[in-house]
Amino acid sequence: MRVPEIVEKLWEKYGLEENVRKHCIAVAEMALKIAESAERRGYRVDKEAVLLGALLHDIGRAITHDPFKHFLKSAEILKAEGLDERIVKIAERHFSAGISAEEAKKLGLPEKDYLPESLEEKIVSFADNITFSSTVRDFDSFLRRLDKIDSENPQLRWFTDATRERAIKMKLEMEEISGMRF
Numbered sequence: 001m002r003v004p005e006i007v008e009k010l011w012e013k014y015g016l017e018e019n020v021r022k023h024c025i026a027v028a029e030m031a032l033k034i035a036e037s038a039e040r041r042g043y044r045v046d047k048e049a050v051l052l053g054a055l056l057h058d059i060g061r062a063i064t065h066d067p068f069k070h071f072l073k074s075a076e077i078l079k080a081e082g083l084d085e086r087i088v089k090i091a092e093r094h095f096s097a098g099i100s101a102e103e104a105k106k107l108g109l110p111e112k113d114y115l116p117e118s119l120e121e122k123i124v125s126f127a128d129n130i131t132f133s134s135t136v137r138d139f140d141s142f143l144r145r146l147d148k149i150d151s152e153n154p155q156l157r158w159f160t161d162a163t164r165e166r167a168i169k170m171k172l173e174m175e176e177i178s179g180m181r182f
C-alpha cells in the first residue's frame, strides 16, 4: 500500500515505531477491503476517512502503549494536528469494541462514550480487532484474546463480557454490510 504523505509526516514527527506502522498498514488494508466490499453492496463509505483513520489510529502509541490510554493520545495528537473530526473520532473510538461512558468512569477515563458509531469508525475498530501485529486473523482469535485477558486480569471480567457482546454485534454488522466472513 502507498502510505499518504500526511501520514508518513506524522509518523516521523512523533517517532512512531516501525512495528506499529506495519500494524497500521495491515489494519488499513483489511479496513479498505471491508469498505470496498460494502460499497459494492450499495453502502456509502468514506474510504479516505477509513484509510487515514486506520493508518493513524495508533499514533498515540508513540507516547504510550497503555491499552486504556493510547487511543486518547491518538485523538489528542490528531486533533492538535488539525485532522478532520471524522479521523479524530475513528482514533478515539477504535479501542477493542469501544467503551461506554459508564465503563470509562469505572476505568478511570474521562467520562464519555468511546463507542464506534459511524460505519467508518466501526470498520477500523473491527479491522483492528482481527489484526494481530501485522497479521490479519479471524474473529475467533479476538475472542480467544479476550479469554486470555480474563484469565490474566479477572478483575476486568465486567468489561470483557460487555466487549464480547459488542464485538459480536459489530462482527455481524461487518459481515452483513460486506458479505465477507470473519
Ligand SMILES: [Fe+2]
Pocket: 057, 058, 070, 071, 094, 095
Ligand atoms: Fe489501538
